[in-house]
Amino acid sequence: MKIAVIGSGGWGIAAAKLLCENGNEVVLWSFLEDEADMLRKERANEKLLRGVKLPESIEITTDLGCAQDKDIIVMVTPSFGVRNTARKIKNYVNSAKAIVLLTKGFDAEADYCLLSDTIESEISNVPVVALTGPSHAEEVARRIPTAVLAASRDKSAAEIVQNVFMNDYFRVYTSPDIVSAELGGAMKNIMALAVGISDGAGFGDNTKAMIMTRGISEMSRLGVALGGKSHTFAGLSGVGDLIVTCVSDHSRNRRAGLLIGKGTQPQQALKEVGAVVEGYYATKAVHELVKNMDIELPICNGMYSLLFEGEPLQDVFKALIGRNKRSESDKDIW
Secondary structure, X not given: OEEEEEOOOHHHHHHHHHHHHOOOEEEEEOOOHHHHHHHHHHOOOOOOOOOOOOOOOOEEEOOHHHHOOOOEEEEOOOHHHHHHHHHHHOOOOOOOOEEEEOOOOEEOOOOOEEHHHHXXXXXXXXXXXXXXXXXXXXXXXXXXXXXXXXXXXXXXXHHHHHHHHOOOOEEEEEEOOHHHHHHHHHHHHHHHHHHHHHHHOOOOHHHHHHHHHHHHHHHHHHHHHOOOOHHHHHOHHHHHHHHHHHHOOOOXXXXXXXXXXXXXXXXXXXXXXXXXXXXXXXXXXXXXXXOOOOOOOHHHHHHHHHHHOOOOHHHHHHHHHOOOOOOOOOOOOO
């Protein structure tokens, strides 16, 4: 198939490499001409993916017209660039069978809606497939065994993406629950940031486990409220993505959290990480999203207080531990 990968960050490079090695004709788009020139010359970005080389057959361009007449469009821009990019390519993608969303996050321009909704609002005639799960670009690019979820309201589109991406080290499952799949991919960044803060502050494994397990509860609670299914959060796009992002040193969210937990101010921590820390923006997005909803998200609320209102870390954790007594599950019946 003919595929355009829109975004040349770590995931964009890894996806382009995988798709090319699967026998597809691939073009990789970069926002920056300097970056495109480097990729053409070096066939690599050593800062993002050390030791990973792009196949010579992959075309590198800064022209969004590369999306013209492609079978599949893979979107890998930062969350804040998804809408504008979709708007610019919509006249090129009429013949596409699917738009694959690899970006995880929310759209700040449209009341923090899910990014699949953003793309569909700009490009209404091509089905969107969210490809999400525990999949660090650093490992996918090195052919480390990985499994992800292709979620879409369109079964045929999900199966096309499954067939195009799947190989002997990259396994792809399908699901119709794109709401939960996307929300899991976005909210796990908040939890990974929280786990990093906890570790940086010197709390223990018990605290880390508390944040991860109660974090899944919050993710599921919001997902169901938005029309998703709770069981999806027990799979790759929920628990799976949460684990890999919370415990891995590849995780930008975890690295930023470690700095904040050690006393670095949030904005300075973002600068020191040197790449987009989606959990920071997702924290604000969830706060805004649930303003008018009757839903309890104590970890997300605590993270907002810490990151955006300057509440001291110790006070945030005391508030979390000191909440009113309750059963673990709303479904518990004695």
